[in-house]
Amino acid sequence: MLFPERGVHVSASFFLLAALALIVSPVEIAASVLLAALLHECGHLLALKAFRVPVEGLRLTALGAVLYARGARRLSYARELAVTLAGCGVNLACGFLTALAARRLSWEGGFLFAGAHFLLAAFNLLPIPPLDGSRAFTLLVSFFFGPAAGDAAAAVTGLFFALALVGTGIYIAAETGGGVLFLLASLALLFGLFRQVRLAKRERKV
């Protein structure tokens, strides 16, 4: 939830991702993921609203949407954890409900939409900054050992996971003789991690 500007911003990487999604994936995948992402952000928004925290901005990037709400930093650890996990919570709830409806109605598209919710939640729970999983991990460590330890632990864990994903991406690309999407996604996560750490440092200096 860190970036230096307010208002709605769309990063260059978002356009690239949208173009790639339009070309490579079937329309139903792109639509399902976008809708799941929208509901994910609604989860964060509702939680922020419940704790009366104003939302100041929104940034769309290749890694998803990032809400800017400086007021969230004034919440207790437990409340910020609730805000952080609200997006994934909404995805899991919607995923289960859609999957059950799809089974009852023999609705094939419903299984796909439910899958999009679960996979989006799983992706967001990766402990790599700026994803929700990393923020939740930071908050938990900060609660027990202080904020400095939380930030450091999140950065180190994120770097470990991002490098492991990059390694897996290289392995998959080599094994399949192509299939570099996973590698590109993991490199984007690594890049996002460095960017987030840089922004966090800048914010601490302000």
Added chain:
Amino acid sequence: MKRRWQGRRFPGKRGGRRAAPGRRKAPRAASERPPRMIAQIVVCGALFVALVGLKLMMPGHLSELRGTLGQWLVRDADFVAAFSAVGRAASGEQAWGDSLSEACVAVFGGEGRAQEASGELIGVTVPEQDVSGFVSERALPAQAVGEQRILGFSYVCPLSGTMTSPFGWRADPVSGEERFHYGVDIAGAEGDSVSCFADGSVGTVGESALLGNYVTVNHDLGFSTLYAHCSAIAVSAGQRVQKGEVIASVGATGNATGPHLHFEVHDGGQYLNPIYYVVS
């Protein structure tokens, strides 16, 4: 409850390094963005608009570009199948283990996907053959099942013709490497009708560089079937289909050198030998 500012560096607590709210620098206006960022957004936005325009005005060219990019980015990954497998597990229709394995196979391919290219004719006509010659004696991959399973519903052979490649280990006609063939190939003439194996609902209608135009049908009790390399698909996802109903036409799309049907029978995440179900 422990408050978060206990032990936390915060404005006014320790050092006071954070500026007072009144003195905080105003955020940069859009007009003050660095030229590099504006250039990035313009280039990426133009690329996005160009690709959307290409898709609308020249769908043929885009399909070609999609094939090339798809091969480079995702090979023959089938995201629809992967997403649906996860959704199916959440609904309780399929075990999580089977679904995750199915999703991995759909995305990362490898030995789990049908490795195709038309084989040489072996002169066996499907309705008249002896099955025993097509049951592999060598150890099968984990997801392949050698023995016959009782399906519990009636079915028909989707296409009568000459079987060109059975279920089992074979030298890949393209790379020469030994790979497992997870279905059977039945040769036919371009445009021949492909019948639905049994009653069910259409799962996925897709197109991949490897399988060409393909369709999957979900049957009762967790069984499903795949029909690949079709020249055309006559049904759409979610549609109810009946046993024997024409769902596609034989073709040579994808990685195939001649018109044939690649047919697979799945039991959840496992691949069954279709030979038991295509003989009369």
